[in-house]
Structures are given as structure tokens and as C-alpha cells.
């Protein structure tokens with residue numbers, strides 16, 4: 533069963549009189565419990581499409597459904613019971629963390645809001661969640677700017693998970709962090725996959741995509757130039773564009 537389906541999605545931006553087709557009539561499905569990778573060069577439309585799936589960007593055309601129901605009602609998306617179901621981790625973790633709020637408070641507030649727990653309990657749940665993700669109770673008291681890049685990324689994943697979503701949309705979660713922090717984050721995603729979370733993973737790091745994804749969509753100039761099972765895309769890419777992207781994976785192959 534598909535937990536998310538997107539049909540005929542376009543997004544155009546008007547930039548000082550120029551019309552930019554960031555996303556150009558594309559279809560996409562996320563089967564329940566799977567991890568779908570979206571790869572492509574910078575500016576190909578990955579983040580814009582991810583924002584459409586998470587309801588933050590209203591498409592110029594097309595529609596998205598969650599478990600068969602449209603996510604959009606009027607000008608709003610993911611209303612009522614749907615609100616917690618799809619959570620996004622942003623390319624820039626400052627996008628999901630309030631710089632003036634201590635990490636534990638940001639996560640506890642999300643828990644209180646989505647799980648209806650009181651202040652004390654939500655703080656405890658937040659501290660436990662952060663600790664399970666490698667952020668000590670001491671570090672949890674810090675403001676986002678006082679954490680390392682990797683800790684900040686894990687904190688924004690924690691915040692997204694505190695809604696207990698069934699879908700996580702992660703936009704470049706491993707960019708701007710070093711190798712060991714990246715390995716830690718990959719381990720975390722592996723655990724989430726084992727727990728049955730459905731994930732859309734956007735990255736220009738094909739090593740990461742190959743390691744985590746069941747299925748891959750390759751994006752260029754707002755369209756998907758090819759898509760297929762991960763091993764198909766990596767072992768037998770059809771498009772020159774995909775071959776070029778794959779040949780840019782540094783050194784060894786992860787899987």
C-alpha cells in the first residue's frame with residue numbers, strides 16, 4: 533500500500549518576472565514502510581518537491597494524497613488528524629529548531645503538542661528521546677548554536693519524531709556534518725527503518741542514498757529522468773545523467 537502518492541505535481545516560481553519551473557509535472561509514490569531516495573544535482577528541484585510532500589509548498593498543479601485522502605483542504609494541508617503524520621527534517625537544521633529555545637524545550641513542546649502530555653512528563657520523554665539519539669541530558673540544555681552540526685541534525689530529527697509521524701521527509705540530513713557524525717546519523721536512520729517508518733530521503737550524496745534506500749528517483753531540471761529499485765539504479769543506470777551522478781560517489785561503495 534502507498535502511504536503517499538503525488539500525481540502531476542508542478543511548482544513554478546515567479547522570480548523577478550522570470551518563471552522558474554522548479555518541479556514539472558511529476559508523479560511519485562511512497563509505499564508504506566519503505567525508504568525512497570531522491571537524488572539529483574543542485575537546483576534540480578529536490579527540496580521544492582520535498583516541501584510539496586510535507587505540505588509546506590502548495591503545488592501549482594497536481595495533488596498529494598496520504599493513505600488515499602488529499603492532504604490539501606482549501607489552502608491548508610495536513611489538517612486535523614493528519615497533522616502529525618508527515619514530519620520534515622530541513623536541509624538547514626536551523627529551519628526546524630528555534631535558535632532561542634533550548635533543545636530539550638523545543639523537543640518537549642513538540643511532544644506536549646502532539647502527544648498531549650503534561651510539561652513535566654513531556655520534558656522527561658524529550659530527554660529520553662534525545663539521549664537515545666546520542667544527545668546527553670547536559671547537551672540537551674543547550675541552545676542549537678552551541679551544539680555540533682551532527683548533534684543539531686539529530687536534535688531536529690528528534691523534534692520531527694516527537695510527533696510520532698508515520699512518514700519522515702529528510703532533506704539532506706547528512707550534509708554539513710563530518711564522517712563520524714554522518715555514520716551516527718545513518719545508524720539512527722537504519723533504526724527508524726527497522727521500526728517501520730516510511731521515509732523520503734533527499735540527498736545529493738549517492739553513497740547515503742544507496743545505503744538506506746529501497747527505491748530511487750533521479751531528478752534533473754524538475755523532472756524524474758529515471759526511477760527504479762535502488763540496486764537497479766546503482767548497478768544498471770539507464771541515463772547518462774544518472775551514470776555521471778553515480779561515478780561521482782567517492783572511493784569505495786558503501787553497500
Ligand SMILES: Nc1ncnc2c1ncn2[C@@H]1O[C@H](COP(=O)(O)OP(=O)(O)OP(=O)(O)O)[C@@H](O)[C@H]1O
Pocket residue numbers: 545546547552553554572573574575576577578579580581623736
Ligand atoms: N522560493 C523560491 N523562489 C524562487 N525560486 C526558487 C524558490 N525556491 C527554489 N527556487 C528555484 O527552484 C529551483 C529548484 O530549487 P530546489 O531548492 O528545489 O533545488 P534542490 O534540488 O533542492 O537543490 P540543492 O541540492 O542545492 O539543495 C532552483 O532553480 C531554485 O533557484
Ligand SMILES: [Mg+2]
Pocket residue numbers: 578579580623703
Ligand atoms: Mg535542496
